[in-house]
Structure formats: structure tokens, C-alpha cells
Amino acid sequence: MxxxxxxxxxxxxxxxxxxxxxxxxxxxxxxxxxxxxxxxxxxxxxxxxxxxxxxxxxxxxxxxxxxxxxxxxxxxxxxxxxxxxxxxxxxxxxxxxxxxxxxxxxxxxxxxxxxxxxxxxxxxxxxxxxxxxxxxxxxxxxxxxxxxxxxxxxxxxxxxxxxxxxxxxxxxxxxxxxxxxxxxxxxxxxxxxxxxxxxxxxxxxxxxxxLGKVKGNKMVDMQLSNKKLVERGARMIMEATGLDKEKSESMLHQYGSVRAAVDAFHQK
Structure with a gap:
């Protein structure tokens, strides 16, 4: 059996x-x-x-x-x-x-x-x-x-x-x-x-x-499908860049992902 x-x-x-x-x-x-x-x-x-x-x-x-x-x-x-x-x-x-x-x-x-x-x-x-x-x-x-x-x-x-x-x-x-x-x-x-x-x-x-979908310990490519995930993404950007919450959320919406926003910040 x-x-x-x-x-x-x-x-x-x-x-x-x-x-x-x-x-x-x-x-x-x-x-x-x-x-x-x-x-x-x-x-x-x-x-x-x-x-x-x-x-x-x-x-x-x-x-x-x-x-x-x-x-x-x-x-x-x-x-x-x-x-x-x-x-x-x-x-x-x-x-x-x-x-x-x-x-x-x-x-x-x-x-x-x-x-x-x-x-x-x-x-x-x-x-x-x-x-x-x-x-x-x-x-x-x-x-x-x-x-x-x-x-x-x-x-x-x-x-x-x-x-x-x-x-x-x-x-x-x-x-x-x-x-x-x-x-x-x-x-x-x-x-x-x-x-x-x-x-x-x-x-x-x-x-x-x-496959490179995580950076550090963060889900940097996650889809921003609800308010909770947008807030999480903004916190990730704040930690990675030192920007305030308002600017981090703005960059997140502008670039569409945590990875893209952080990369854009470091390229400036």
C-alpha cells in the first residue's frame, strides 16, 4: 500500500x-x-x-x-x-x-x-x-x-x-x-x-x-496591481535611493517598476 x-x-x-x-x-x-x-x-x-x-x-x-x-x-x-x-x-x-x-x-x-x-x-x-x-x-x-x-x-x-x-x-x-x-x-x-x-x-x-527577478531580497519587477503593492514598491525605492515617499511613488508610476525607477535614479 x-x-x-x-x-x-x-x-x-x-x-x-x-x-x-x-x-x-x-x-x-x-x-x-x-x-x-x-x-x-x-x-x-x-x-x-x-x-x-x-x-x-x-x-x-x-x-x-x-x-x-x-x-x-x-x-x-x-x-x-x-x-x-x-x-x-x-x-x-x-x-x-x-x-x-x-x-x-x-x-x-x-x-x-x-x-x-x-x-x-x-x-x-x-x-x-x-x-x-x-x-x-x-x-x-x-x-x-x-x-x-x-x-x-x-x-x-x-x-x-x-x-x-x-x-x-x-x-x-x-x-x-x-x-x-x-x-x-x-x-x-x-x-x-x-x-x-x-x-x-x-x-x-x-x-x-x-533568472534575475530579485535584487537583494526585493521583488523589483512585481506588478503594481493594487495600492499595497504600490506602497511596497515605493518603500523599496526609498530604501535604495534615499528619496522621500512622494518622490519615490512618483518615480514608481513614471517608470513602472522598482527596478526601472532605481536604475533611472542611479543613471542621473
Missing amino acids: NTTESSSLYDNLEQMDVATILQNINEEDKKVAHAVAKALPSIGSLVEGIIPRMQKGGRLIYIGAGTSGRLGILDASECPPTYGVPHDLVLGIIAGGDTAIRKAVEHAEDDFEQAWQDIQQHGFNAQDTVIGIAASGTTPYAIGGVKAAKAAGLLTACITCNTNSPLAAAVDFPVEVVVGPEFVTGSTRMKAGTAQKLVLNMISTSVMIK
Whole structure:
């Protein structure tokens, strides 16, 4: 039996009081970061493989079903506003299409051929990287997608929470984060989902840093899509230039990004 499907370490959950339920969930959650730590070498190898490909125009493509697919979409959708990159540089594709983001689409994850068809709708090139996300490591949608991508010459990887899975066997860079049984047996949106989110954070953040999208520790290319981000950008300019808030905001609006404003200031 896969670890993700093994029986919870706790029983009679319905008889627990709320405080005990929360404490036990928290105890299980504490195990996740330690499990991710054990996978750091694998994550590092994957990131080192992604960076030169994206420097040559490749994209990062996540594929998955259910929670795994949603987490890929979440990570991908946050890259443009955070780092100012094009919306198609990091893609999240979910079995069943956009409808499945909010509502489960019956049997979508069982289609071995569909993921590659979905990828092709966005076009692809040999520098792209496809990462299949599946807690079980057995989801046909993810397995079929990475196999077809690998056959087409793309770099392939996976994020799974079981060892020796069919998904891991199909890719160039398997990342296996074994978090153990879920508090509610088989509910992989819990620890497994948390582990996947942590790994996705690591991959996209480290890649974007190495692509030059961060300066110092600041998101200098972030999109100025709301008042909070404009204020954050102005503070960054103030710190980098010594200008007051009014002038910093003025330069931010004039040049459109923290990076451009600071560069313009230093060129004067």
C-alpha cells in the first residue's frame, strides 16, 4: 500500500474535542518540513536543470489532477504579479480544464493521453520543463503527460509523496517527499498538499531569483496591481535611493517598476 493511502496514526476522530483535533493535526503538520528537507538534494538537482533551460527561453509547466493540479495553478498564477514575468512563462494545467479548479471533473485524472494534448494547446519547445504533481505518484493524467513530454525532448520531473512510484520512474528528476499517513486517512490535501506547496515555492522562487527577478531580497519587477503593492514598491525605492515617499511613488508610476525607477535614479 502507498504511504499516502495508509491508515491514520489516529482513530476515533469524531470522539475528539476540537482542541485535540487541532493539536493532532498540528503535530502531523510539523513532520512536513522535515520530510521536505530530506528531498532538498533532489529539488536542487531539478532547479539546476531548469535554470539554463529557462535562460534559453524555456517555460515551466505544471500538470496534475485535483489538489495537485490546483497547487500547480496557484504557484504558476502568482509568478507574473510577483516577478513581472509573462503569464505563459510558468503554466499550471489541471486535469478536466479550468472547470476542475473549483469543481471535481469525474474521471479526468484517469485519462493517460489528455495531459499532453493540454500541453500542446499552449505550444511547447525543447527547452520547456514539465513537472507532474501527484501525491500518490500513480495518477494516469500526470504519468501520461510526463512520458509524452520526455519523448518529445522536454525535461521532466515530478513531485510525489510516495517512493518508487510509476510517476517517479517516468521522469528525469523525481522529487519524493514522504510525509507519512494523513490525519484523515487518504486526505492528501493535508500533509501531502502542504509538502507539494512547499516544494513548488522552492522551485519557482529559486528559479526566479536565478533568472534575475530579485535584487537583494526585493521583488523589483512585481506588478503594481493594487495600492499595497504600490506602497511596497515605493518603500523599496526609498530604501535604495534615499528619496522621500512622494518622490519615490512618483518615480514608481513614471517608470513602472522598482527596478526601472532605481536604475533611472542611479543613471542621473
